[in-house]
Amino acid sequence: MKSLNLKPGLVPGVVTILVSLIIWQVASLFFIPVFLPGPVYLIDLIVEVYSDPASYAVIWKTLSRIFNGLILCMLIGTSIGILMGIRRNFESFMDSWIMVLLTFPAICWAFLSVLWFGLSEWAPMLTVILIVFPFVSMNIWEGTKALEKELVDMATVYRADKWSMLRKVLIPQLMPYIFSAMRIALSLSWKIVLVGEAFGVSSGVGQKLIYWFEETRVDMMLTWGLSFMVLMVVIELLVFRLWERHTFAWRHQIAN
Amino acid sequence: MPTDKNNGHGNTVVDVQKLTKKFPDPMTGEEFVVLDAISLSVEKGKFASIVGPSGCGKSTLLNIIAGIETHDPSDGGTLDVYSDSEVAEPRVGYVFQNARLLNWLTVEDNMIFALESQGISKDLWRERVDKYLEMVGLEGQQKNYPLNLSGGMQQRVAIARALAIEPDILLMDEPFSHLDEITARKMRFDLMEILMRANPTILFITHDLGEAVFLADNIYMMSTKPARIFKQIEVDVPRPRKPEDPKIFDLEKELVREFFSVLDAQELEDG
Amino acid sequence: MSEKATAVSIRIGSIFVLIGVWYLFAKLMADVEVLPGPLAIAHAIWGVLIEPGPEGKSAYFHVGITLGRTFITFGVAMVLGIAIGLTMGLRKVIEYSMMSLIPLALTMPTILMVFLAVMWFGFNEIGSLVAVVGVVTPYVAVNIFQGAQAMDKSVIDMARVFRADKKMLIRKVYIPQLLPYIFSAFRFAFGMTWKIVALAETFGIKYGIGYMFFFWFEQFNMELVLAWIIMFVILMLILEHGVFARLEHAAFKWRPANKLQT
Numbered sequence: 001m002k003s004l005n006l007k008p009g010l011v012p013g014v015v016t017i018l019v020s021l022i023i024w025q026v027a028s029l030f031f032i033p034v035f036l037p038g039p040v041y042l043i044d045l046i047v048e049v050y051s052d053p054a055s056y057a058v059i060w061k062t063l064s065r066i067f068n069g070l071i072l073c074m075l076i077g078t079s080i081g082i083l084m085g086i087r088r089n090f091e092s093f094m095d096s097w098i099m100v101l102l103t104f105p106a107i108c109w110a111f112l113s114v115l116w117f118g119l120s121e122w123a124p125m126l127t128v129i130l131i132v133f134p135f136v137s138m139n140i141w142e143g144t145k146a147l148e149k150e151l152v153d154m155a156t157v158y159r160a161d162k163w164s165m166l167r168k169v170l171i172p173q174l175m176p177y178i179f180s181a182m183r184i185a186l187s188l189s190w191k192i193v194l195v196g197e198a199f200g201v202s203s204g205v206g207q208k209l210i211y212w213f214e215e216t217r218v219d220m221m222l223t224w225g226l227s228f229m230v231l232m233v234v235i236e237l238l239v240f241r242l243w244e245r246h247t248f249a250w251r252h253q254i255a256n
Numbered sequence: 257m258p259t260d261k262n263n264g265h266g267n268t269v270v271d272v273q274k275l276t277k278k279f280p281d282p283m284t285g286e287e288f289v290v291l292d293a294i295s296l297s298v299e300k301g302k303f304a305s306i307v308g309p310s311g312c313g314k315s316t317l318l319n320i321i322a323g324i325e326t327h328d329p330s331d332g333g334t335l336d337v338y339s340d341s342e343v344a345e346p347r348v349g350y351v352f353q354n355a356r357l358l359n360w361l362t363v364e365d366n367m368i369f370a371l372e373s374q375g376i377s378k379d380l381w382r383e384r385v386d387k388y389l390e391m392v393g394l395e396g397q398q399k400n401y402p403l404n405l406s407g408g409m410q411q412r413v414a415i416a417r418a419l420a421i422e423p424d425i426l427l428m429d430e431p432f433s434h435l436d437e438i439t440a441r442k443m444r445f446d447l448m449e450i451l452m453r454a455n456p457t458i459l460f461i462t463h464d465l466g467e468a469v470f471l472a473d474n475i476y477m478m479s480t481k482p483a484r485i486f487k488q489i490e491v492d493v494p495r496p497r498k499p500e501d502p503k504i505f506d507l508e509k510e511l512v513r514e515f516f517s518v519l520d521a522q523e524l525e526d527g
Numbered sequence: 528m529s530e531k532a533t534a535v536s537i538r539i540g541s542i543f544v545l546i547g548v549w550y551l552f553a554k555l556m557a558d559v560e561v562l563p564g565p566l567a568i569a570h571a572i573w574g575v576l577i578e579p580g581p582e583g584k585s586a587y588f589h590v591g592i593t594l595g596r597t598f599i600t601f602g603v604a605m606v607l608g609i610a611i612g613l614t615m616g617l618r619k620v621i622e623y624s625m626m627s628l629i630p631l632a633l634t635m636p637t638i639l640m641v642f643l644a645v646m647w648f649g650f651n652e653i654g655s656l657v658a659v660v661g662v663v664t665p666y667v668a669v670n671i672f673q674g675a676q677a678m679d680k681s682v683i684d685m686a687r688v689f690r691a692d693k694k695m696l697i698r699k700v701y702i703p704q705l706l707p708y709i710f711s712a713f714r715f716a717f718g719m720t721w722k723i724v725a726l727a728e729t730f731g732i733k734y735g736i737g738y739m740f741f742f743w744f745e746q747f748n749m750e751l752v753l754a755w756i757i758m759f760v761i762l763m764l765i766l767e768h769g770v771f772a773r774l775e776h777a778a779f780k781w782r783p784a785n786k787l788q789t
Binding site: 322323324345348350352354356358359360361362369370372373374401402403421 | 682695699700781
């Protein structure tokens with residue numbers, strides 16, 4: 001007799017989700033929708049919002065800010081991380097500053113960016129960059145700690161020049177760390193862009209969130225918030241599955 | 257689990273009689289035999305060695321004696337471990353292939369971990385730690401951390417830890433197989449000196465015939481799949497032994513011959 | 528100069544370099560609205576520390592409120608998180624059911640979590656507590672759970688051979704292995720908590736450092752916004768670097784150092 005070969009976590013996981021949805025729906029019956037909308041009500045609202053073409057412009061704005069910020073963060077963060085790993089003096093120099101930067105709440109940067117750049121495109125971008133690049137640097141720096149000095153020594157014996165060393169020895173070993181840093185950076189960036197938009201500009205999803213917050217409309221806030229969350233999760237999964245498959249193809253080949 | 261009796265066991269510390277261990281195959285659910293009617297015994301103060309190719313179940317036997325794997329009596333055979341001391345359970349010391357030290361504790365705290373677990377009185381800790389660290393050649397290393405030590409030194413700490421509890425039986429599972437040859441040779445030599453000084457009772461597993469002949473008083477030869485003891489040999493060479501001693505060399509040759517004939521016979525059977 | 532002295536002097540040097548650059552920039556821009564110079568800010572900080580601020584409440588009052596909120600909410604969130612993480616490690620069922628909900632909590636943007644907490648539970652201590660727990664607890668739980676999963680079985684076997692009892696196992700084998708995870712969760716969670724509390728205060732939970740940020744921001748008083756931000760950062764640095772880092776260093780002195788550096 002054949003039994004269903006399900007992944008062990010599947011049943012309790014699905015059950016938990018279903019039960020939570022039911023509890024949510026029941027709870028929402030006790031409150032007015034603008035205070036606690038049920039899942040069913042929300043779905044209607046979401047459909048309404050996404051039927052409006054203007055919504056897509058809003059989302060696109062936010063997405064472009066996220067990706068621009070992400071690329072800059074990765075470039076700055078990776079360079080700094082590598083430098084920190086290689087030169088102890090630079091590490092001493094930077095690590096205090098990184099610590100300071102990591103300490104700054106997003107909201108502070110949001111305020112500062114607005115005060116410096118006014119309500120412009122740059123305010124949320126700057127906020128993202130300043131907050132996220134330290135995380136990337138820390139990650140890459142951790143990666144350099146795990147590097148094999150033996151490989152560097154080998155390359156030195158063969159008289160590899162600095163660029164070669166960087167491209168062929170250091171960076172390939174750092175790829176897993178760059179990869180994980182990018183995931184963290186993406187995951188942080190989009191949330192921070194929302195904060196930046198909430199205070200800094202008059203467009204984008206973040207601005208919608210604070211608008212509905214001030215109107216005390218939980219339903220509209222959740223509509224925009226939850227749907228954008230889902231969108232970002234899908235993007236995160238897609239982009240990273242694809243990239244991972246491509247970059248680590250050599251590992252899959254060995255496994256097969 | 258091994259039991260203890262303080263009566264009528266003479267000088268025997270470990271007595272294994274026709275021990276069989278079966279294991280269900282994770283894929284098919286069928287049982288296959290890992291250990292087949294193993295019989296051996298270890299006398300007090302003696303060094304017994306089990307030699308056989310890797311992966312034949314030697315570690316399983318040791319784990320059963322140590323109590324971390326179980327033996328189902330319905331599989332067949334018995335296992336007894338006897339203790340002379342007053343404690344309820346015989347003291348078992350174990351040196352693994354990897355030192356398995358607690359890296360976050362100092363060398364002396366690692367030894368104290370074992371002493372405390374065995375319920376040994378606190379007044380004795382200091383002297384045991386100092387005595388056995390000195391015996392393995394690591395005096396002064398009490399406050400150092402394992403990760404600052406080389407592989408060989410870490411293994412010495414593991415040996416000191418096992419000796420410190422003054423066990424009824426000291427089990428050693430290929431303890432030198434992960435070390436380089438030079439370090440391993442030094443360790444064998446030092447182990448022989450420890451034997452002469454402290455006289456522990458040892459059951460030692462190895463796949464290295466030369467190592468077994470150099471160290472042991474008697475050798476149990478084990479074939480694989482399932483694990484079976486097909487011959488026992490005594491090493492009647494007085495200590496201190498020299499590796500270049502012709503008697504040792506001859507014994508080693510004999511062991512090799514025995515193994516090859518058994519393995520050839522098996523191949524004919526299987527093939 | 529010894530290595531440590533070099534490192535310290537570089538750090539101090541870099542602070543002076545930064546202040547110098549700042550000073551130059553401020554001079555160049557000469558627009559106090561946008562970038563007040565370091566002297567102006569120092570003066571403002573001094574003022575804040577000495578005189579009572581708006582509504583007659585002193586700086587210490589606000590700092591005290593924020594610190595209090597931070598420590599209490601952080602404590603609750605950590606304890607809950609560790610408890611959940613451990614239970615997840617012990618019981619597979621809990622692991623599976625929690626792992627279907629936790630990702631949702633981890634994905635939710637902090638700002639949304641704060642908005643919801645404050646809208647549902649009020650612009651008060653409960654609201655900020657819910658916000659912090661909502662963001663921090665899932666993170667801590669996952670961290671501790673991963674720690675529980677990563678434990679070295681071979682060392683646990685060794686302890687069993689030497690017949691270590693439950694108490695010894697927990698104290699000497701389990702907890703030291705969990706400690707790195709607890710510490711990393713601790714530092715990150717504490718940092719997050721500060722920020723959430725500051726954010727929540729910005730949105731109108733009365734009094735506290737965040738409240739001051741927003742108050743002066745609304746008045747476009749760049750000097751005082753910067754002054755408060757700097758004080759906040761210095762306070763956090765003292766806590767994180769001074770206190771936590773020392774604790775962490777003491778707990779992990781058995782680890783070797785970074786090999787690649789020159």
